[in-house]
Amino acid sequence: MTLPPYLQHARARDAADPLAAFRDAFVIDDPDTIYMDGNSLGRLPKRTIARLNEAVQNEWGKRLVRGWGEGWMDAPARIGGKIAGLVGAQGDEVLVADSTSVNFYKLVHAALDLRPARRQIVTETVNFPTDAYILQGIAQARNKKITYIDTSDGITIPTDAIVDAIAADDCALVTLTHTAFKSGAVHDMRAITDAAHNAGALVLWDLSHSVGSIPIHLNDCNADLAVGCTYKYLNGGPGAPAFLYVRRDLQAQLRNPIQGWFGQRDQFAMGFDYAPAPGMTRFNVGTPPMLSMLAVETGVDLVLEAGIERLREKSVAQTEFLITLWEEYLAPFGVTLNSPSDPNQRGSHISLGHPDALRIDRALIEEMNVIPDFRYPDNIRFGVAPLYTRFVDVYYAMERMHRVLSERLHEKYSIERPTVT
Numbered sequence: 001m002t003l004p005p006y007l008q009h010a011r012a013r014d015a016a017d018p019l020a021a022f023r024d025a026f027v028i029d030d031p032d033t034i035y036m037d038g039n040s041l042g043r044l045p046k047r048t049i050a051r052l053n054e055a056v057q058n059e060w061g062k063r064l065v066r067g068w069g070e071g072w073m074d075a076p077a078r079i080g081g082k083i084a085g086l087v088g089a090q091g092d093e094v095l096v097a098d099s100t101s102v103n104f105y106k107l108v109h110a111a112l113d114l115r116p117a118r119r120q121i122v123t124e125t126v127n128f129p130t131d132a133y134i135l136q137g138i139a140q141a142r143n144k145k146i147t148y149i150d151t152s153d154g155i156t157i158p159t160d161a162i163v164d165a166i167a168a169d170d171c172a173l174v175t176l177t178h179t180a181f182k183s184g185a186v187h188d189m190r191a192i193t194d195a196a197h198n199a200g201a202l203v204l205w206d207l208s209h210s211v212g213s214i215p216i217h218l219n220d221c222n223a224d225l226a227v228g229c230t231y232k233y234l235n236g237g238p239g240a241p242a243f244l245y246v247r248r249d250l251q252a253q254l255r256n257p258i259q260g261w262f263g264q265r266d267q268f269a270m271g272f273d274y275a276p277a278p279g280m281t282r283f284n285v286g287t288p289p290m291l292s293m294l295a296v297e298t299g300v301d302l303v304l305e306a307g308i309e310r311l312r313e314k315s316v317a318q319t320e321f322l323i324t325l326w327e328e329y330l331a332p333f334g335v336t337l338n339s340p341s342d343p344n345q346r347g348s349h350i351s352l353g354h355p356d357a358l359r360i361d362r363a364l365i366e367e368m369n370v371i372p373d374f375r376y377p378d379n380i381r382f383g384v385a386p387l388y389t390r391f392v393d394v395y396y397a398m399e400r401m402h403r404v405l406s407e408r409l410h411e412k413y414s415i416e417r418p419t420v421t
């Protein structure tokens, strides 16, 4: 088969796409740029520009400090309440605050405090680096032991292996990234949460690569704790504050290890001794970054308007299409599928492997106007962000990668890794 039938197919899918209009809600600077990295930094929503203009000119510019009493103070809980609708939680179980890394640090400490006699923390070797680094620091400081479950195929971690490790009787905490950042493999939240609870352990999920792209059922799975990122599929902007979830019945039992004044009961009484605020407020630390915070809200609103079920349906169709094109055009060049082939077991990005992946990634960016990203050692990640990714984008990403390989365009690039990939 030649390329055009797939292009026709892509155009027909776009024409029939009920979410197609959402693309117009985003700034598309260069229509020829095929942006496949929405899983790393989501695009800029047009209404975020208007919202930030309003926030800067009228709220900061004119209301000045009165802004705190007129909507700013409530923003972390208000926007958290909206995110709750995307992760299957109650409105008062999610708060927007700090970075994912800092929230992870806070909740790991808090969880370990609830199981003081236990030493074991269970995680896996393909977890996101920041999670691993923070666990290593905390384990050292608190004399805990981390058990890393290894991947069998470089793509997935068998649920059975995790469940077996959890059954060890001094497991305090299980923490996993729901959708793996490299392969896109998705863990079975229900089975793992059940196993943790059967063993008397707590579970902390990192939802950074899931939220906004795949339905999540925290309450339904009885999950204890979660953190996640807002600048990927939620389009909150670079470095936008993250969120954390604590199941309602655990909130009063948990201690925030960073006892800042925004987590203090009756904060403006300015009392000298720390007393944690009720509910999620205790998981605040310091003054929230209000401009970035307000940008999160417009991003989340768009995802809510599109509906997570419809987004997921489109994402699955697009990653399936990408895999069809990979099989046809790239597999013959030795490109491997480094993501699960079953759509039920993966999130919204596909990793393709090749020994020359770094150089192919460079050629795609510099000559083909395709922006995926590279993840060590040999993965090129193609993120599908169903709010604005079109089927033709998926087509051109694969067609241009085929051109790079067939014309060997990547071979002139250095094998040196740049500072940022």
Ligand SMILES: *Cc1c(COP(=O)(O)O)cnc(C)c1O
Binding pocket: 099, 100, 101, 102, 128, 130, 131, 177, 181, 206, 208, 209, 229, 242
């Ligand atoms: C992107 C991502 C993060 C980001 O953490 P920051 O503190 O915002 O830098 C954390 N965990 C996972 C799994 C991620 O994908």
